[in-house]
Amino acid sequence: GAVVSQHPSWVICKSGTSVKIECRSLDFQATTMFWYRQFPKQSLMLMATSNEGSKATYEQGVEKDKFLINHASLTLSTLTVTSAHPEDSSFYICSGPPAGRVQETQYFGPGTRLLVL
Amino acid sequence: GDSVTQMEGPVTLSEEAFLTINCTYTATGYPSLFWYVQYPGEGLQLLLKATKADDKGSNKGFEATYRKETTSFHLEKGSVQVSDSAVYFCALSPFASGSRLTFGEGTQLTVNP
Numbered sequence: 001g002a003v004v005s006q007h008p009s010w011v012i013c014k015s016g017t018s019v020k021i022e023c024r025s026l027d028f029q030a031t032t033m034f035w036y037r038q039f040p041k042q043s044l045m046l047m048a049t050s051n052e053g054s055k056a057t058y059e060q061g062v063e064k065d066k067f068l069i070n071h072a073s074l075t076l077s078t079l080t081v082t083s084a085h086p087e088d089s090s091f092y093i094c095s096g097p098p099a100g101r102v103q104e105t106q107y108f109g110p111g112t113r114l115l116v117l
Numbered sequence: 118g119d120s121v122t123q124m125e126g127p128v129t130l131s132e133e134a135f136l137t138i139n140c141t142y143t144a145t146g147y148p149s150l151f152w153y154v155q156y157p158g159e160g161l162q163l164l165l166k167a168t169k170a171d172d173k174g175s176n177k178g179f180e181a182t183y184r185k186e187t188t189s190f191h192l193e194k195g196s197v198q199v200s201d202s203a204v205y206f207c208a209l210s211p212f213a214s215g216s217r218l219t220f221g222e223g224t225q226l227t228v229n230p
Contacts (some may be wrong), residue, residue: 004160034217043121044206044220093160097215106215108153108160 002028006094006109013084014117021079021112023094028107029074030096035067038091038111050077074099084116119144123207123221130197130228138192138224140181140207148209150174150183150190151218155204164192164205166214197228 003026013019023033031052036044048058048069056069066088068080077096081088091113097106124139142150149168153161165174167183167190174181179194190207207221 032215036220041222043222044218046217046219049217095161095218097213102215103213104215105163108162110158110160 002026002098002107004094004096004107004109006092006112008112009110010113010115012115012117015085016083018080018082019084019114021081021092021094021114023077023079023096023109025075025096025098025107028098030077031074031099032102033071033077033094033096034106035069035077035079036093036095038093044093047079081114084114086116089114089116119148119209119211119219121207121209121219121221123205123224126223127225127227130226132199132228132230133196134228136192136194136197136201136226138205138207138226140190140192140221142188142190142207142209144188144209144211144219146211147185148211149214150181151208151210151214152179152181152190152192153206153208153220155206155223157203161206163214168214197226199228199230202226202228 007022033050035047038044050056050069050071052071058064071077093111095108120143151166152164154164165176167174170185172183208218
């Protein structure tokens with residue numbers, strides 16, 4: 001199947017700093033990427049949908065000024081956690097369908113584990 | 118809103134045992150249903166899917182049937198292997214396979230030799 005990479009895979013930061021997580025589709029173009037958050041022993045929760053060349057769509061309760069999403073190209077979407085706090089510690093996962101194949105499937109990145117001290 | 122409920126884990130089985138992981142859902146309309154598997158250190162992978170009532174999805178010996186009357190999509194395998202050890206997620210999408218997903222809690226499966 002197609003490959004989605006995330007960088008970094010692990011990040012530890014101090015409270016108050018910002019962290020950028022990259023999600024790249026390595027062998028397909030994606031006009032849409034989904035960002036999920038997973039807390040320990042809990043399900044994946046959709047945070048937002050990034051759209052190439054336009055503003056992201058955020059789920060209810062997700063602070064758009066705290067979780068900045070940019071989808072600057074057809075192969076790269078980024079999530080920036082601004083002024084991170086310990087409660088933002090979580091596992092962040094991106095996924096997306098190949099452009100033109102939304103009816104068929106989507107591919108997931110391996111996830112980024114964020115620990116805020 | 119849409120929701121998915123999976124049986125609580127973890128589940129521990131011996132090799133060649135029968136596996137059932139229960140999944141029920143709540144949704145309006147006619148969602149598509151999925152089972153995803155996550156192996157350690159890897160991204161979620163689609164295991165199987167069903168897009169309409171009474172459809173049976175199957176892959177790698179796993180099966181699940183879309184039961185609209187009971188709003189269920191239970192995962193089954195007749196004989197599990199050690200290599201099946203992973204976390205399994207039931208999910209639904211109101212639209213297409215490449216659209217936003219609502220996930221269940223995930224079930225950790227461990228298969229012992």
